[in-house]
Amino acid sequence: MMTTEAADLQPLHTLGLLARAERLSRLTEAAQLAPLLAGAVAPVRVLGGGSNLVPGTTVDGTVIKVELQGRQLLGEDETAWYVAAAAGENWHDFVQWTLAQGWPGLENLSLIPGTVGAAPIQNIGAYGVELKDHFHALTALSLADGATTVFTPEQCAFGYRDSVFKQAEAGRWLIADVLFKLPKQWQPRLDYGDLRSRLAGEAITPQAVAAAVMAARQSKLPDQAVIGNAGSFFHNPIVPAAQADALRAAYPGLPVYPHAEGRAKLAAGWLIEQAGWKGRQLGAVGMYEKQALVLVNHGGATADDVRRLMQQVQADVAERFGVQLQPEPVWW
Known part of the structure; x- marks a missing residue:
């Protein structure tokens, strides 16, 4: 864990606004949270990939940059693979990794910016698929004392670009890892005409759908590294x-x-x-x-x-x- 005073936030969020945090702490292990909170300056805020953030010029309190890493297959049954990823993992990289392992389901969510830990908060969605469609559970750490709690889909109260973490439980948790249930009987989701037209004449595979989604997004969305x-x-x-x-x-x-x-x-x-x-x-x-x-x-x-x-x-x-x-x- 590393803590910086008067930290520059401009490179840590995709909008690239001029902004500084009173204090920035980088969390690389879940066990670091409790001692970090004991010495934190209030208010405490959590930062993932910064892709859904508008920070003020001066951000008071403590910003915790989540840099927890790791991804693995936890198990499988006759219907699904259960795949976990730590909150600091890059979302797009995680999606492409699941596809490379032969575990489909998240392909329509390719190229969405941000981290795995932020994805349930926003219930990210694109091209007819939402995160909740393949969500199984998550582990969250209390921002009061670092204690661990597991949230089920029902407890997350997912809605359109919404969850309990934006409503009743806003500002109370740091998501540590997310567990996904990826189907063995895969069915493509081609609800949008843009995807169907891009895939016309091709074999419909998870990788092909992911490529079509990425091409569609790149055709109309700016590269965050450029603008x-x-x-x-x-x-x-x-x-x-x-x-x-x-x-x-x-x-x-x-x-x-x-x-x-x-x-x-x-x-x-x-x-x-x-x-x-x-x-x-x-x-x-x-x-x-x-x-x-x-x-x-x-x-x-x-x-x-x-x-x-x-x-x-x-x-x-x-x-x-x-x-x-x-x-x-x-x-x-």
Whole structure:
């Protein structure tokens, strides 16, 4: 474990904002947490890959950078392989490793940035698959005293880009490792036309699906190593089905997806583009030219710059469509 005062956070999150932490501690072993907490400056915050984060210029308290490593097959039965990964493992690398071992299921989640430990918090999802679809359990450490607790799928209360770790249990846990249940009877998920068209004429294998997902993402999302961004910046809004029907009648090109309980999901990127923000810049930040849902840092931006752009995009979408967009990233 290493602790740094007045630590530079700019290289530790993908949006690349100018930011410093009062104290930064790097956690490489779970046993380090309890003594770390005993000497921590409050508040205590947990940092994974920083791909879903908007830090302020000065972040008070202690930031714990999770660098726990390890991945292994814990067991199998007639239906599934049970594969565990430590929280600090890179998510995309872990997915590709499972595929290389012949354990499919996570291929649609290829190239999602971040760490394994952050994935359940957000219930990451892409191309018709969510993390909860292949989740079995996780081990979490209390940020009060370092004590260990195992969470089942039911206890995680997964929802759309949501979990108990963003709601009732927010700020109380550090996820140490995640256990996945990967199916032996694999069925491809090709719900999206983009994937079907990319796979036309090919043999449908988990590796082929992963390659198609990666190609699709790379065609419209900026490389975080080249231009700072936090991926999709806004949630796709969930609205009553009647409101979605009225909007689609007024705007026939609006993508609408069915959702549970008489509601529907709208495409936030389409709303933002129609509001005139695709490729448009406000100071040091803007909405990406190839995907209006992605907010990018053109260099030297701060959280204040991000907030100004976010609020302007929200106002313009609300004025035109009567829909309120909600940001995805965590704000520090």
